[in-house]
Each structure stands twice: as C-alpha cells, then as structure tokens.
Amino acid sequence: MKKSSSSFSGGWKSLIVFTVLLLAWLCGFASRLFAVIRFESIIHEFDPWFNYRATAYMVEHGFYNFLNWFDERAWYPLGRIVGGTVYPGLMITSGSIHYVLHLLNIPIHIRDICVFLAPIFSGLTAISTYLLTKELWNTGAGLFAACFIAIVPGYISRSVAGSYDNEGIAIFALQFTYYLWVKSVKTGSVFWASLTALSYFYMVSAWGGYVFIINLIPLHVCTLLLMGRYSNRLFTSYTVFCILGLLFSMQIPFVGFQPIRTSEHMAALGAFILILVIGGLKHMQSILSKAEFKYFFIVTSLVAAGTVFFGVVVLTYAGVIAPWSGRFYSLWDTGYAKIHIPIIASVSEHQPTTWFSFFFDLHILVTTFPVGLWYCIKNVNDERVFVVLYALSAVYFAGVMVRLMLTLTPVVCILSGIAFSRLLEIFLKDEETPSNGDSDSEQETSPSRTLYDKAGKLRKMKHEQIKETEGLGANVRSFIIVGVLAMLLMFAVHCTWVTSNAYSSPSIVLSTYSQDGSRQILDDFREAYYWLSQNTDSDARVMSWWDYGYQIAGMANRTTLVDNNTWNNSHIALVGKAMSSTEPKAYEIMKSLDVDYVLVIFGGVIGYSGDDINKFLWMVRIAEGEHPKDIRESDYFTDKGEFRVDAEGSPVLLNCLMYKLSYYRFGELQLDFRSPAGYDRTRNVVIGNKDFDLTYLEEAYTTEHWLVRVYRVKKEDEFNRPRIPVSKRKIRPSDVFISKKTSRRKKGLIKNRPVVVKGKRPVKS
C-alpha cells in the first residue's frame, strides 16, 4: 500500500474502510448465530415472544389494525390495548422487510426475519459507530470502534439471533442519532439537524431508552454553553433538533403527550429555552453598549430563571407535568425499587452491576476506555465534549442497572477505538523500514501514513547521524505492538467464548450433556405450550406467574392473566396471592378470575434453578404489597428466617398452592437409587410435605422432565362439595305461589290429574 503512488491513496483508503466494515458486519453476524446453529431458528426468552406475536399480527392484519389491536388474550379480564402500549419500531422494521421481500417474491417467513433482525442490525450499528468515531477522532479509530462493537459481548447479549427485542435495533438508532447530532453540531446545518430528529424519531419508535438521548443532548448543549462554547452552529442544530424531535416523538401513540408532560423530558425544553435566551443575549450584546447590556443581562436572566423554575414546579404540582416514574427513581437511588416497587426489583436485569460483569461484557475495553476518554478531554472540542458526557453518564447508569450495560457498551467501544488508534499511531509512526510494518495494524493507522513515510525517506539523507535517541527503539516498539495485538487477540477469543457460552441459549430449549458427551435436549417448555395449544379450549384461561405470560400467549395461544408487560401491579399481586394461599382460598381467587388451567414451572427433577419455587418469594412480596392482611412474607420463613422446602420449612409454605402444584406426587418419585423419594435436585433437600392430594385442581399435563406442570381447575360440581350444616340441609318449599293461569285460560289445573279412561257401555244384545 505504501508503494502505491499517492493518486491512488483515496481509492485504497475507501477500499480498506469498506472491507473492514464489511468484515466487521460479517463477523458480528456470524458470531451471533451460535444459538441458531446449536438449536434452531427460534425466538428466545420472554419479551421477544411478544414482539414476535405482535409482528406476526401486524403482518397478517395490517398496520392500522395493529395500532388498534385490543388483545383480549392478555390480562384477562382486563385485556391490553397493544397498539397504544408498545413501541412499534421493531414490528414496523421487520414488517417492512417482510413486505419488501414478499413484493420481490421472496417467501421468507416472518419468524426468520424476526430471528435474524438483530444480527443484521448489529452490522448497521458497527457502521454507525464507525461514522460517529470518525467524526470524533479519525478513520482509524472508527474502524477499531466498528470492529469492537461488532463482537463485544455487552452488545451481543442483546442481539443474538432469536433475541428479537427492542434493544437489537435501538442501539443502532442510538448510535446513528448521535452520529447525526455530532455531524450537525460540527456543520451547524439544518439538514443534518433534521436528519438527527428523524433518526431520533426512529429511536423513539423503537425503545423506551430514547429518554437517554433526549437528556444527553440537552446536557451536551448546556455543558457547551457553560464552557463558553456557544456558537451559531450549536444554536441552529439544537433548536431544529429539539422542536422537530419533540413533534416527531409525539407521533408515537405510546409516547403521546409525555414529551411535554413528564419530568424526564423537561431537560430538553429547559435547554431549548436557555439556548434561546443566550442567543438573544448574544444578539443584544452586539446592539447594546456594555453597561446597558450588563443591566439587561442580570434582569433578564433572573426573570427567566425564576419563571422557568416556578413554572415547572407549579405545573408539576398541578399535575400537568408528571413527576419522575419509579423506574427512573431507581436509577438515582439503587435501594428505591426494593422498598417501593418489588416488581421492578424482582427482575434480575434491574439489579446493580457487579465488577465481574463489567469485565465479562467488555473485557480489555474496560481498561482502555479511560485512555480514550483522557485523549478526548485533552484534545477537547465541541463533539468530544459530547462523547465525554456520554461516557460519564453511561458509566453511571451501567453501574446502577445490569440492563443499562447496553448503553455503556457503544461508548466504551468508541473510546477504546480512539485509545488503540492513538497507541498504534505512536508506536507505528517512527517505523524505520516501511516493509516490516504490521499489515494488520497498518489499516488502522492509515490516516497518519502520509505523515511518516515520505518524511522518513527524506530523513534518510541524514545517514551520517541516524540512530539518534529520538523515541523508542525498534525492539521496544515491536514488543509493544505485539503485546497490543495479543491483547486484541485475547479480546476476540474472550468475546467468542462469552457469546458461545453465556448469551447463546434460547432459554426455551435447554440442553444438557450426558457423561458420554452426547447432547440431550430438554424441550419441556414447548411440549407443555404445544399441549395447551392443541388440547385445551381455544378460550381457556391459563394462570401462571407473569414471566411466562408472553410465552403462553405466543406459543400456546391461550388467554393469560398476567404477562411480562407488568403494567398492572394489583393484578399480578392477585395472582401472587393465589399462588401463596392455601388451596381453598386460592380456589376462590381462581374462580373469581375464571381460571381454567394453572401452569407452574418446576425444576426439582432436572435441577433447573429458574423455577417458580425459587421465584416464589417475589410472588409473596408482591402479593404482600397489595394484600398485607392476607399475605405476610415472614410466614413463609422458618423461625430462623430461612426459606426452605424440607420438613423444617414453615407450614404456611408447605401448604400453599405453589408448593402443592410444584410437588404434587413428587414425594413418590425416586430419581435415582442413592437419593430418597421426593429429593429436590434444585434445592438439594427432601421435600417436607410429601403426601397430599389436590381437591380443587387436577393434574392435566406434566412434561417429560416435570419442568412444566399444568393443572386443570375443577368446576364446582366436580370436587366434593363443602359440608353443609344440618340446619341448612332441609329444602324449604318456596312460599311464593305462581299461578299458571293466564288471562285467556282461566280454568283451574290439577297437578297429577288422574287420567280418566272412559269405558264403553256394554252393547245390549
């Protein structure tokens, strides 16, 4: 490449950029396919099943019917207005891909589009990360960042094939919006600012995380103002973006009027007013004299600040602006959710992040990204302020919630890209002989190429005094380069390993390896769901814990009481209460909710730890939140405060519905010869209450490995009726007499009137 004459360098450069980005896309796509290769092309986990179901509905019934869709199969008896409570970006994206392909007569099933959507979008994310980093630093750093984001586990965890969730496309939208924003701040053009708003619109339609953008950009603007970096470019781009973005975001039915009513969005409007005021002041400054301006400035700023502050406070108290939502509070106070909203705390991905998972998800990048951050701070300009703010806020949020690791990952990739690019720039720069340069790292440092190769040749003229002690020796340099490359190699290995081991399980199909190395597939979930879909009434109502709501709706196509869209806490609490009450009490609740089947997940036979008994305390807690008189968490613990299911467990626990449904007839089952009957492999104890029968329910189906157990709720005439006290057993004749006479027929009637057989008079002979 170096030998090429300079007129070709532009072509070579774009070829290399194109090739690297293409390879990054391919690598990213390929490394997300572990689940498809090991299992099959299938939708994973919980939320994706809802997204898939909604997409399939949209493809079948059309977009407008989808927006008006009232799903009576969820949240029985309430139902759910799906069109108005969903971010439709994901469905629209895959729906339009499906539409275009079918226009071209390519009959790909919508499921396959859904499965492969996230891996395809990861390529787009890599490209937009490249563009963003290129704007922030240079092409080399951009290519590094693109390669990093393509394989970094923190992002792969949300975008493997089959993980059909909002985040899959939202990270692309996020990065692209940021790229366009940086571009518009750089150019100050209305065109780029409008594109930013459009991209923001896509982000709003795709994920609730758009709040991050609408707070980060105003933060950037305010910081630039504080730093005295006000410019007309900033003014143009922010005002255009803010207004267009506001209007666009309100077009999404689920968002509606939130952008002007909730506190989460107020920062954008505040920054908008601020930049207008400052713009106005700058203008006045150019007209007024210095003394006049000073007076004017003080008065205006005081009045403006006061008005805005009181305005917001008054509107908040008046209820026009909603206060911060609970999920948002839990971002500031990590203990908030645990106390106030157990349902948020019960989700494992809402837990604070551990140090371990930072390294697990980011590996070497977690150590190099501060370097990039330092470079950005050192060589600060308008757009680097942005990336610094992005990094700092994302680090904070990622520390609060595991789930928000996702927003940190892209910025870590960007900054690490900058760090590695700088590093290689320094250590590859003073290369003496151009031929032994590392072809690997060369492409990344390509922008600095012209700086050293020609000058190097010129300097050859000084051969009388070469080997001056300038910079590092060739040995040290190559040592470091090899070290860096080795680190990158380890990073790639780690990423592949994590992806393959931790993030590529569909979680509805489990697999185990037996001792001879053969693989066994435990397909119990689908077994049970398919049984439900084939062998129950199509309007049967299935009660289960909310985790399985989407899967039941998606795979079994049956009505559920609660699901993963946890919008109604009291309904969930009612289900929790039924699960944690005794059988007769639970029957009352189930009867009032018209439950036909109850589904529980039980891992005791195969040692599956994510089963309902292990989640049970959350059910109790959520139920207690709504029904503190009936359910008390302390009842379910032993005196020592332990949660145990063996003989020493608390009697309330051993007699509640969840326990009974999980362990029905398990006490008779002896798993192997070494362990006694009723030995629970998940909790490694022999269960406490073995011999019991069910009165109000009967086993309808249990899967092969007992993982899913479905019970039918008996109708009232099917079980032994409750004992009626003797005094009430006598049937009293009703004393209300109803005459059967009508106006036309006044004749009396005799009950059981004897039939008169009329004889014949004997004929006289």
Place this chain on the structure above:
Amino acid sequence: MGVKFDLIKLICAFICVLNSVFATNELIAKDLIVKNIDRSIDVSTQLVKVTCTIQIENTGKSPVSKFLFSIEPNLKQRLSYISAQSGDSSKSPLAVQKATVQSRPDDAFWKVDLREPLGSGSSATIEIDYVLTNALSPYPTHITQKEKQLVKFIGSYYAYLPYLCAKQTTTVSMGTKNVESYSKLNPVVKSDTSVVYGPYTKVAAFSVEPMTVHYENNNPFLKISRIERTIEVSHWGNIAIEETIDLEHTGAVLKGPFSRYDFQREMQSGLSSVKSFKTVLPASATDAYYRDEIGNISTSHMRIMADSVELDLRPRFPLFGGWKTHYVLGYNVPSYEYLFNSGDNYKLKIRVLDHIFDDMVVDELITKVILPEGAENINLVTPYSMTRHPDTRHSTYLDTKGRPVITVSKRNLVENHIQALELDYVYPRILMLQEPVLVALALYALFLLVIVYVRMDFSISKDEAGESRLRVSGILDKLLVLLDKRAILYMNFDEHFAKVKTSKDVNSFNAAAKTFNQEYKNITTSIADMISKLKPDSPEASERVAEIQKLDKVLKEIYNHKQALYVDKLLPGKISRSAFVDAETGLNKKKQDAVEKINAITRALH
C-alpha cells in the same frame, strides 16, 4: 377470477352429476349363486380389513360376465378401499366399479368384471378385499389413564350379497385374548384370538343379522384428520415434499387427570396412548425436517435403511384419547427418480399419498403439485377418482408470473391408496436460464447504479473553494512525489561520493555526476512548472514551494562544491587528509541545515 372460479366449479359439479347418471345401472343376475363364501374380518388394528373368498356358480343358461358385490347397510359409508382379484393361482386383479341397482336404491353395489364370462353351469372363485375405516367404536367411550381401551365392532353374521348363498363362514380375528363379549349364532367357535361363525347354509340374498364383538384393542387409534401434501418440482434436480398433518387420537377419550408419575412408572398406564410412530420415506429422501408452528420437534430419529428411510417420530406429548397434534414433515428427493422427459415433454410420476404410519386412516387428503414456472399443457391422471380443484399460481424465489399449482383432494383414505399420479406437461428448457439471467441483470443494474452514482455530482450549488482545494492537493501530491524523487537522487549521489572515496574511480563518478545533474535539471524544471500551475489556486503554497526551490538551489550549490572538492582535490590527491575532512565536514554541516529547512517546509505542505 371469482366468476371464472365459479364457472369451473359449476362444470365440475355438472361432470359429477353426469358421472352418477351414467354410473352403470345393473341388474342382478338371478341365476348366479354363491356356492361358498369365506369371510375373514381382521379387527386387530383401528381398521376393519375384510377378505372374502367367493365361489360362484352360474346355474342359468346365458353366460354372466359381472359379479355384483354389496356391503352391509350400516358399514357401507365406512368403506374406504375395495379391490378384487381372481381366486386362482394367477391372482390377477379384476376391475371393480361402483354400480347401482334400480330395484334396490338404498344399497351400495360394486361391479366386479370377471375376466371371462362365466358359462352356463361353470363356477369360478374371486377374492374381494376391502377396508373399512371408523367402523370400530370405543366402548366405554371415556376411560381413565389406567384403563384399557375396549372397542366394539358391529357387523353381520352373513355376507350381504345380492345372490343366494349356499354356505358361508366368517372369521373375526381380534389379535388379542381379552375379549369381553361376542354375540352368538350357532355354530360359533372361539379360538385363542378369533371367533369363527358358521358355516351357515342357504342364506337368502340381502340377509342381515347383527353380530357384535367387544374386545380389548390397544393399537393406536390415530386418525389424520387432514393432510396437505405439497410437491414442489424443480428442474434443477430436486423435488421438495412437505406434508402438513393434523393428527387426532380417536380412541376412547381420556377421563380425569393425566399423571406423569404413573405414566413413567407403571407399564400398564396409558396403554392405548400413542408415544411415537414410524413414517417410512422413500430411500432417496434427504434433509428431512419435522416441525410445527413453534419450531423443530427435537424428539425424532432418522434411520437410513437399504430400501427406505425410516423416521421415528415422537409428537411433543404422548397422544391420549381425544388429544390432537399438528406437525409439518418435509424432505427432498432427487427428481430423476420421479421426473421423466423426452425433449420438452415431461412426465411426473409421484405418489399422491405416502406412508405416514402403519394402518393409517386419512380423513381428508389435499395434494398440491407445484410445477416450474412456464410449464404448460398440463394433463393429470390420478390412480383413483379424486376431486380436482381449480389451478392456482404460486410465487416463490425469482418468479415473475408464478408457478402453476395443481390441486386434488379426496376423503377417507387408507394405506392401499398409496399410489402414484401421473402428470404430463410441456416445459421449454430455455426457461431454465431465466433465473440466472435475472440475478445477473439485477447485479449488473446495481453495479451500474453505483458506478453512475459515484461519478455524478448531485450537489445543487457548485463548490468553488472545494474544487480548488482538490486541485491544489492534487498538484501538491505530484509535487511531493517530485520532491521525493529529488531526495532519492541526492541520496544516490551521496552513495557515489562514498564509493568514489574508496575506489577512486574518477570516470564512473563523473558519469554518475553527469546523469545526476541531468535528472536534477529535469526534476527541477518540472517542479517549476508545478509552481506556475499552483499559483492561481493557492499562491501561498506556491510561495512555499518556491522557497523550497530556493533552498534547493543552495543545496545543489553545496553538492557542486562537494563534487568539486572530490574531483578536483581529493582524487588527484591535491589535498591533505585532514584538510579534506575539515572541508567535507563543513560542507556536510551546511547541507544538513539546508536539508532540515527543506524538510520543515515539505512537512508543512502535507
């Protein structure tokens, strides 16, 4: 489309009516008598398979060429398949046709064409096989998981024939010892697993006497309520077959709970349930898949045998009475085994229905054949009468107008219906090129678009500054190359200095100096040209380059001095060693300064 569709329907209906009108209206030959009939009724599976060996005799004068056969009124609706063959050792098949008899409109008749007319007084033997479906009813209709499945068969002691029957015997084999009850009409003999009724003599025509057997039958009562078989023919060497199957257990319905514990622990539990079944595919079948709406059904095994491929299919859950399931089974077979051609005329011979499990019952079969795009003059021959639906079009990868789809359907089928249909059509071979050409054209168009896009300027306003900047950088690039060359020139010349110092070869050095000077001149003049070109766009850059030129002149002077020093002083030996070294060091120092200055400016040019 709608009108056309209706028209076709109308015509179909009309043809059906015509058929029934022209269905042979027969008379019962009075003189034909049945000398002996042996019926064996096999009720051990979910099917009722009846084999009748009939010995007939013509007592009349005129020869008889047809034999009419009938089935009991309560079972005639259940008949799925009937065939006849001659009773002698040749076992040659005889044609069987549905017939009606005017005098008995309520009975169903089948006309068996005897191979040669039966002369007066002579006799013949024929064998008639038929299969009844849904003729066994579970009794009790609901059982618990532990109970065994008992079924009841209601038939007749006598064969329901339009002729006088001299002697007849009926054997009912149940395949089990566990018989609850069986009706008796002497003489009756019950052996281990079967009951023999008869022989009865002198049975009048059309006599019926209900016969009941009630026995245990735990064989799978599986019914395919609907199967849609799609055969997609590709002329690239592959035929893809996909079967969408609705399966139902039609035995005694499960009552009460299903206990997994009992099912796993006790052998006696759920005897009548179906855990798995075996599907036999053609020997050349590859890439089989077994799935349903929610994905692959992971519990299946494929065994490749010498003459077939056996699939051991396990539904997701065991099927108990009344339970249903649904799945899709697909595979590929190579087309050379089924598709034959002569020129552009093709013939497809493929099974209308294939094996799904032993003793299967199919309620409704829909077979669709998708031919390649452009196939014309389609002519279909089915092995037995089927309903042909209007042709449709199916569009898939790279299709433009869609592929023709031929759809036929039939109800109530059994294993005996596994026969091949024949489909003739004309397909111009040149059409096979259509798809590759389409792809090539699409790619060509894409590349063309990119080429045009990259070369066109779509900006609204002309960017003067940008263009001049581009021009400047272009010239600067060239300039840098020239400067580079000059530097190399100097470097080479330096080497000559070093060489001459040791070799003292004046002549070669002078020659080198000459070429050096020549090339130097060339380069310097072209640099000067560049400067003049650069001037209008960037006077600043041109000034800098001019400065380089100035400095270079100084450098060249130094080299000239050095050359003089070497040629005039050192080589003739006119200078002392130390003086030479001093002089050279001085020159080198000057050179160093000049080079550094040049480098500084050159770097600034980047």
